[in-house]
Amino acid sequence: MKLLRVEADHPYNVHIGTNVFKFFHDLYRDLLSDADKIVIVADDKVAELHLDYLLSFLKPFDVSVFRIPAGEQAKSVETFMECHSFLLAEGCSRKTLLLAFGGGATGDVAGFVASTFMRGIPYIQLPTTILAHDSAVGGKTAINHALGKNMIGTFYQPKAVLYDTKLLHTLPAEEVRSGMAEVIKHAFISNEQWLSDLLQNRKFSDLTDEEMIAHLEKGIAVKAAIVEEDEFESGMRKYLNFGHTLAHAIEGYEGYGKITHGEAVALGMAYALLLSDHPRLEEYLFWCRSHGYPLSKLTEIPFDSLLAYMKKDKKSSRGTLNFVLLEETGKPFMEMIEEKRAEAAFQQLLSKIGEVLI
Ligand SMILES: NC(=O)c1ccc[n+]([C@@H]2O[C@H](COP(=O)([O-])OP(=O)(O)OC[C@H]3O[C@@H](n4cnc5c(N)ncnc54)[C@H](O)[C@@H]3O)[C@@H](O)[C@H]2O)c1
Ligand SMILES: [Zn+2]
Structure with missing residues (x-):
């Protein structure tokens, strides 16, 4: 306990x-x-x-x-x-x-x-x-x-x-996936060693109660530390939105309830990792594949449709989109991305996903 x-x-x-x-x-x-x-x-x-x-x-x-x-x-x-x-x-x-x-x-x-x-x-x-x-x-x-x-x-x-x-x-499998996506999000924005442990797991049902409790505790600790600094979301609480800019667009496009929130966040994090040029992107995509996150969904949605939703995001302003990216694991920062770069990165992600799904 x-x-x-x-x-x-x-x-x-x-x-x-x-x-x-x-x-x-x-x-x-x-x-x-x-x-x-x-x-x-x-x-x-x-x-x-x-x-x-x-x-x-x-x-x-x-x-x-x-x-x-x-x-x-x-x-x-x-x-x-x-x-x-x-x-x-x-x-x-x-x-x-x-x-x-x-x-x-x-x-x-x-x-x-x-x-x-x-x-x-x-x-x-x-x-x-x-x-x-x-x-x-x-x-x-x-x-x-x-x-x-x-x-x-x-x-x-x-x-x-x-x-x-x-x-x-x-919990049904998709709800386990949904929740574990937010757990790994907390790892990405806080701690390389913990991230590494999570990425090694290939089947959530293999986690013992003790391991699950430890992961949840770490996740809550990250959330709590950020909330303590920024209870009313004026600054660093935004880092908790890692992966969420694209995730909200996917949820909007699919219609709420068609894909779980965490599954959408898992895809959004893949995109944010690519934009961050993060060294663990490929490993993360394999992790997503083994746990059944719906990576192929990204290949089915036209980028323009996602862009339209991302532009509506509270954090975006004219012509640029706002993302939480990682300088490295544990070092999130906010970055404005131009639409053209956003689209090129999306196509790059699709080709990486193609390689992983073969
Ligand atoms: N307040 C915040 O800071 C914050 C942060 C993240 C998400 N949220 C909100 O949380 C909601 C998503 O939460 P969620 O993913 O827990 O989904 P949820 O509450 O919608 O539950 C998902 C499904 O799991 C079922 N369920 C719940 N517990 C179960 C159990 N033990 N066994 C079997 N089935 C169970 C529910 O009946 C439901 O069908 C969203 O509305 C989101 O906006 C809020
Ligand atoms: Zn979320």
């Missing part, structure tokens, strides 16, 4: 490992006993699989459960309002404690509900996906608007994060 402290505006602990829910009974007993009500906002699918397990740790407490749609669908104004309606119907007050039980989508919407219900109530994140090692820490909450993802939200830190890695065993 691992423990990390996030020194944000309101500091909190992140517990990672099997059996971390036992802390409801000691470390967080006061938080739970002081609440007039405890409400679990649970991803429907996660509730199906793991709610009984979670409830078994909450036995002495009076707990209500509100199930929300599984995954991204939940990040809607409708679900947000339904959560508020549930809390009001249950007679909740500012002393109510909310538990967010699910992946990043659940954490985002439940966090947003917590930050807005009666101007803010305490909440605990109980992440259930690998990707959520990223989303559960840092206090960004959000729902989607028809005109853009994550357009409505707040910065609102949880009281704690209890990350029970036993729950990750039921």
Whole structure:
């Protein structure tokens, strides 16, 4: 079991490992006993699989459960309002404690509900996906608007994060891939040795619980260190967007939900590595291939379509595109890239992908 402290505006602990829910009974007993009500906002699918397990740790407490749609669908104004309606119907007050039980989508919407219900109530994140090692820490909450993802939200830190890695065993393969892409992203922007360890793995299912816990802890530590420096995203928090400029374009082009976020990020990192002239690009492409990341998708999308999306990116300005690149592993920086160079690099990447996929 691992423990990390996030020194944000309101500091909190992140517990990672099997059996971390036992802390409801000691470390967080006061938080739970002081609440007039405890409400679990649970991803429907996660509730199906793991709610009984979670409830078994909450036995002495009076707990209500509100199930929300599984995954991204939940990040809607409708679900947000339904959560508020549930809390009001249950007679909740500012002393109510909310538990967010699910992946990043659940954490985002439940966090947003917590930050807005009666101007803010305490909440605990109980992440259930690998990707959520990223989303559960840092206090960004959000729902989607028809005109853009994550357009409505707040910065609102949880009281704690209890990350029970036993729950990750039921994740489908594409969600494991999605989460591991954000793990390796954290390695690329922070630590060569760790990156090297990750690149050596050819099958995620070979990772032991201890290895997975160690990777998640390292990933969270990177995220936490950056959040501590830049809680409100005015500077270095942008480095967490390594691989994301192209990833967002792929997601936009494919339509959200057609490719997981992390899979798109994996492809975006390949592109950013090429633009960075990073020595591990080829090794990384082989890693992507062995884990089944959809590299071939890039060969199916016209560059112009991706360009149109990249130009819309918040970080781009007229005629140039903004990328997080690596001077070397662990040394990210922001770079403006001209469209022509961006296109040439894309074609170069396609030919490298062609070689790897043969
Ligand atoms: N707030 C942040 O800082 C931040 C950072 C990164 C991503 N995000 C957000 O996170 C979301 C993506 O999160 P995600 O990848 O965790 O996806 P998700 O929450 O959409 O979950 C993905 C799928 O996995 C299922 N699932 C979850 N846990 C499971 C389990 N243990 N076993 C089986 N199935 C399980 C869900 O039902 C869903 O179908 C996006 O909306 C993204 O915007 C937020
Ligand atoms: Zn991401």
